[in-house]
Amino acid sequence: MNANFVVGSLLPFGFHRLDDQSVVAVSAAGDHAFLTQQELSALVQAPEKLEFKKRAELQSKYFLTGKSSFGTLELLRSRIAARKETVLAGQSLHIIVPTLQCEHSCQYCQVSRRLEDVGHSMTPIQIDAACATIFQSQANALTIEFQGGDPLLRFDLIQRAIDLIQKMNLEHKRRIRFVVASTLHQLTSGMCEYFRNNQVYLSTSLDGPATLHNKNRPLPSRDSHARTLAGIELARRIMGPHAVAALMTTTKASLAYPEAIVDEYVKNGFTEIFIRPLSLYGFAKRNIKHLGYTLPEFTNFYQKALHRVLEWNARGTELREGTAALIFNKLLSPFDAGYVDLQSPTGSGLAVLVYNYDGYVYPSDEARMLAETGDCSLRLGSIGESLAQLMTSPVMRQLIETSISTQAVGCEICAFNSFCGPDPVGAQAEFGDMRTVALLTEHCKRYKWLFEYFFRKLRTADDDFLDIAYRWAHPAGYSDA
Amino acid sequence: MLPVTNINLIYPESSPAKLWVDINRPLSLALQAELIHRGYELRQVDAGLQALCSEKSNIPTFNELLTQLLDDEVTRRKIPLNTLVRLDMFMEASE
Numbered sequence: 308m309n310a311n312f313v314v315g316s317l318l319p320f321g322f323h324r325l326d327d328q329s330v331v332a333v334s335a336a337g338d339h340a341f342l343t344q345q346e347l348s349a350l351v352q353a354p355e356k357l358e359f360k361k362r363a364e365l366q367s368k369y370f371l372t373g374k375s376s377f378g379t380l381e382l383l384r385s386r387i388a389a390r391k392e393t394v395l396a397g398q399s400l401h402i403i404v405p406t407l408q409c410e411h412s413c414q415y416c417q418v419s420r421r422l423e424d425v426g427h428s429m430t431p432i433q434i435d436a437a438c439a440t441i442f443q444s445q446a447n448a449l450t451i452e453f454q455g456g457d458p459l460l461r462f463d464l465i466q467r468a469i470d471l472i473q474k475m476n477l478e479h480k481r482r483i484r485f486v487v488a489s490t491l492h493q494l495t496s497g498m499c500e501y502f503r504n505n506q507v508y509l510s511t512s513l514d515g516p517a518t519l520h521n522k523n524r525p526l527p528s529r530d531s532h533a534r535t536l537a538g539i540e541l542a543r544r545i546m547g548p549h550a551v552a553a554l555m556t557t558t559k560a561s562l563a564y565p566e567a568i569v570d571e572y573v574k575n576g577f578t579e580i581f582i583r584p585l586s587l588y589g590f591a592k593r594n595i596k597h598l599g600y601t602l603p604e605f606t607n608f609y610q611k612a613l614h615r616v617l618e619w620n621a622r623g624t625e626l627r628e629g630t631a632a633l634i635f636n637k638l639l640s641p642f643d644a645g646y647v648d649l650q651s652p653t654g655s656g657l658a659v660l661v662y663n664y665d666g667y668v669y670p671s672d673e674a675r676m677l678a679e680t681g682d683c684s685l686r687l688g689s690i691g692e693s694l695a696q697l698m699t700s701p702v703m704r705q706l707i708e709t710s711i712s713t714q715a716v717g718c719e720i721c722a723f724n725s726f727c728g729p730d731p732v733g734a735q736a737e738f739g740d741m742r743t744v745a746l747l748t749e750h751c752k753r754y755k756w757l758f759e760y761f762f763r764k765l766r767t768a769d770d771d772f773l774d775i776a777y778r779w780a781h782p783a784g785y786s787d788a
Numbered sequence: 789m790l791p792v793t794n795i796n797l798i799y800p801e802s803s804p805a806k807l808w809v810d811i812n813r814p815l816s817l818a819l820q821a822e823l824i825h826r827g828y829e830l831r832q833v834d835a836g837l838q839a840l841c842s843e844k845s846n847i848p849t850f851n852e853l854l855t856q857l858l859d860d861e862v863t864r865r866k867i868p869l870n871t872l873v874r875l876d877m878f879m880e881a882s883e
Contacts, residue, residue, distance in 0.1 A: 319870035322862065335870050351866040387872055394878065652878045707878050713870045717821040720864055746821040755825075 317354065318383065321722035322347060323759065330722075336386035336519075336726040339366035339638060345488060372399075386641060390725065393645035395656040397445030398694075400452065400647070402661040403437055405429050405464035406776060407456040411524050411531065427456070429664045434464055436691040437662035438471045438546060443694035448482040452510075454672065456664075459493040469505050481764050486510055490524075490531070491538025491551075496781065499545035509542050513537055513553040515568035523558050536575065543576075553641060554581050557608065559600050566610035572617055573626060581629030582612045586673060602752055606760070612684050620732070620775060622775045627779055634761045635780035637726035644782035650755065651712035651728025656703050662690050668697055670706055670730050674733045685735060706731050717746035723758045808838040809847055811854065819857055826853070 322330040330347055333339045342350065349356045354371055361382065369386065373378040388395070407427035429437075441449060444450070453465050469485055476483055485507040494509075502509070514520040517532040524531040542550045542738075553575075555568060556562075572580040584605045585598060609630070616628045622769050636644040647654035656670030667686045669675040674685035687697040707747060709715065709731045712724035721727070730750040731741035737748055745751050765776065808831070815823075815837060820830060828850065829840040839854075841847045 317866075317868060319868045319872070321867075322860075322863075324856065329855065335872055347863065351863055384872060391873075391877075629883075649881040651873075657878070708875065711873065711875050711878070713873045714875065717818045717825070718820055721860075724870075744817075744821045746818075751825065 317351065318369055318372060318379075320370050320722060321724060323722035325759070325763065325766070332370065333722045334369040334383075335725060336369040337390055337637070337641065338370075339762070340365060340368055340370065341762075346613050347571065363484070374599060386486060389641055390631055390643050393643050394650050394652055394654055396447075396569070397447040398656075398658060398660050399444070399448055400450045400646070400659040401437075401441045401444070402452045402454055402659065402676070403434070403458075403468055404430075404454050404456070404661065404663045404675065405434070405458050405468075406461040406685065407458040407664055408460050409455055411457075411490065411526060414526050423474045428461055429464060429662075429666075431464070431467055433662070433690045434468050435471060438468055438475065439663070440660070440668075440690070440692075440694055440697075441472065442475055442479050442481075442521070446481075449482070450484045450486060452486040453481055453489060454488045457489050457493065457657060458487055459489045459491070459498065462493070465771060466501065469507065471719065473505065473695075474648075480609055484508070489538075491542065492531075492534045494538040494541055496541065496545060499542055502542075502550075503546045508552045509546070510550060511539065511553050512556065513539075513577075514555050514558070515564055515570065515571050519564055519568070522560055522586050523556065534707070539575065548576075552579060553577055555583070557582065557584050557600075557605065558598050562600060562604055565608050566615045567620070567627070568617040573624055573628075579627045580612075580616065580627060582609055586676075590676055605753075606756055610760075617775070631761065631776075632779035634757050635776045638758070638761060638765065638781040639777055640782065642782060648730060648733075648750070649727050651710055651718075652707045653710035653728060653731055655732050656687060656698070656706050658725060660687075660697070666690050668692070670703065671732050673736065677731075677732070677736050682739070685741075705741060716744050717751075720752055721755075723755065727754055727756065798855050807844065807847075808833075809841055809850055811839060813858075817841040818859070819861060822857060823854075 318334060318336045320332055322332040324330050326342075327342050330342050331339055332342050332350075334349065346357060346361060350365065352369065354362060354365075354377070362371065366373055366376065369379070369383050393399075405428060426494075428628065437523075441451065453468070458465055461493065464729070465487060472687040483506075485502075485505060486509070487502070487507060488510040491509065491511050492504055512524070513535060514523045515533075520532040521529055526534075529685070539551050539553070547600045553572065555572075561568060568582075569580060584597070585600075586730070588655055613628055613631060616626050616631075618624045624785060629641050633644060633646045633649065636646075637649065643650075645654070645658060647659050650658060654671075655674060659671050661669040661672055663669055663675045663678070666689055667675075667678070667683075668688050669678065669685060670687055687700045687702055688702055712718045712721070715729045718724050718727075728747060729745035733750045734743040734745070734748050735741040737743070768776065797855070820837070820877075823830060823839060831838050838848060841850050
C-alpha cells in the first residue's frame with residue numbers, strides 16, 4: 308500500500324495566498340487543497356517530508372505522482388479534457404435576435420429600440436439561414452434562445468424558426484431545447500400553448516419588489532412588475548410550474564435591497580435566483596454615473612443577498628443562487644456547467660453564436676451589444692456563411708489565441724486558471740483591445756474575488772453549508788428554464 | 789508568448805514624490821499586472837519602477853506585499869509549467 312505513495316514528480320499546479328501562513332492550491336485537474344506555508348514549501352522542495360495523509364491527498368488530487376502510479380498523466384489529461392468539453396464539443400447555445408424592439412426604455416439596456424422604430428428585425432430569409440448554420444454545429448445538445456429587444460413582439464419569426472428547426476431535426480436527431488427571453492408582457496394563451504407543444508421554456512427579468520423593478524424598467528404605465536408577474540402566472544398555468552426562470556439585474560438602486568430582492572423570488576415561487584452585476588456595455592457604460600457601482604459595493608450587496616438565500620434554505624425553502632452555484636461547479640465538480648464567461652479558451656464563438664437582427668453573426672451576446680455602440684470589430688461574418696467560415700475568421704482565431712488561461716500573461720500563474728480564462732470580449736468593451744492583460748479587467752477582479760470568497764467559505768464550512776455547496780455544484784439547476 | 793498590450797503605466801506628475809516607492813529590482817510583466825490589479829499605479833523611472841502609495845502609512849504595507857509576491861514567484865518557479873493545455877488543441881477544434 309505504501310508503495311502507491313512513493314514520491315515521484317511534482318505535477319503542474321497554482322496557488323493563491325489566503326494569508327501569510329496559508330494558501331489554496333489548485334492542480335491542473337481543478338482539484339484543490341488548503342496548505343499551510345510549511346506544507347507548500349515541502350510540496351515544492353521535498354514532498355517526502357509531508358505527512359503521509361497529506362501526501363496521499365495531494366497525490367489523489369493530481370499535485371504529485373507516485374513512482375508506481377502508472378497512467379497518472381493520462382488520467383490528468385482526461386480530467387482536463389472533461390473540463391474543456393464545453394468548448395471542444397461544438398457550439399451548443401445559439402442565440403437568435405429576431406428584433407431589437409421593446410416597450411421598455413431601461414437606462415442600462417444596451418440594445419432595445421422603441422416600438423415605432425423600423426428596420427430592427429430579421430428577415431424570414433435570415434431566420435432560415437441561421438437555422439441551417441445551427442445544424443452545422445457538432446454539439447449533440449442544442450439550446451436555441453430567442454432574445455431581443457423583446458422577441459415576443461415578433462412571435463411570427465420565433466414560430467418560423469422553431470417550426471423549421473423541428474422539421475430539420477427529424478433528420479439530424481439532436482437534443483433540442485428552446486428558450487424565449489422576454490418581459491412576458493406580450494404573452495398570450497395561444498403563444499403558451501404553442502410553447503408547451505414545442506418544449507419551449509421562458510426566461511424573464513424580475514429585478515425585485517415592484518418599486519425597484521418599475522424604477523429599473525420604466526414604462527409609461529408604470530406597471531412593468533405587475534405585467535411580468537401576470538405573464539409568469541399565465542405561463543405557469545398553461546405550460547407548467549417550471550416553465551419560467553427569472554433573472555435579475557443589479558443596478559445602483561438595487562444595492563439597498565438585497566434581502567427584499569431575494570424575498571421577492573421566494574414570494575413568487577422561484578427556486579433559483581441569479582445575483583449578477585450589471586455588464587457595463589454600450590448604453591449602460593454611458594449611464595455609468597447613474598447606474599454604476601464599485602466592486603466592493605457589489606460584493607457587499609452580494610454577501611448580504613447570499614446570506615438571505617442561505618437563511619431561506621435553513622428554513623426549509625429551497626432556493627439556489629446562480630453565481631454561487633457556478634463557482635461551486637468550478638471548485639467542486641469535475642464536469643463543467645459551461646458558463647460562457649468562465650471558459651478557456653473563451654466560450655464566445657466556441658460554445659455560443661449569436662445571429663443578430665442586423666444580418667451578422669457575433670461570438671456572444673456582449674459582442675452584439677458592443678456593436679450597437681459602434682464597435683463592430685467582433686463580427687464573425689454574415690448570417691448565411693457556413694460555420695466553418697465563421698470559425699476560421701480572423702476574429703475567431705484572435706478570440707481563441709487571447710483566451711488560453713495557461714499562456715496569457717498573469718493568468719499563467721493564477722491558481723484559478725483551471726476554472727477561468729481571459730474574457731477577450733469584455734476586454735474589447737473595457738479597453739478597446741481584446742489583447743489587454745486579463746488581470747486589469749473587471750472580469751478578472753470580479754471572478755478572482757468570487758473564487759477567493761468561496762474558497763474561504765469552504766475552508767471553514769460546516770456540514771450544512773457543504774451539503775448546499777455540493778448540491779449546487781451539480782451542473783443542472785432546479786428550474787427547467 | 790502571445791503578443792499582449794503593454795500595461796499602461798500612469799504618470800501622475802502631481803503626486804508627492806515621497807509617496808512613490810522605489811522597486812529596486814526588475815518585475816515580471818505578470819507581477820506588474822498583479823500590482824496594478826491590486827490598485828497600485830506604477831511608473832518607469834530610469835531603469836526601474838516606482839509604485840504610488842495613496843498615503844505614507846501604506847508604504848510598509850506595499851513593501852510587505854511586494855516581498856510576499858516576490859517570494860511566491862520564487863516558489864512558483866519550482867513548479868512545473870502546465871503544458872498540457874495547448875493553443876493548437878483549440879485551433880483545430882474551431883476548424
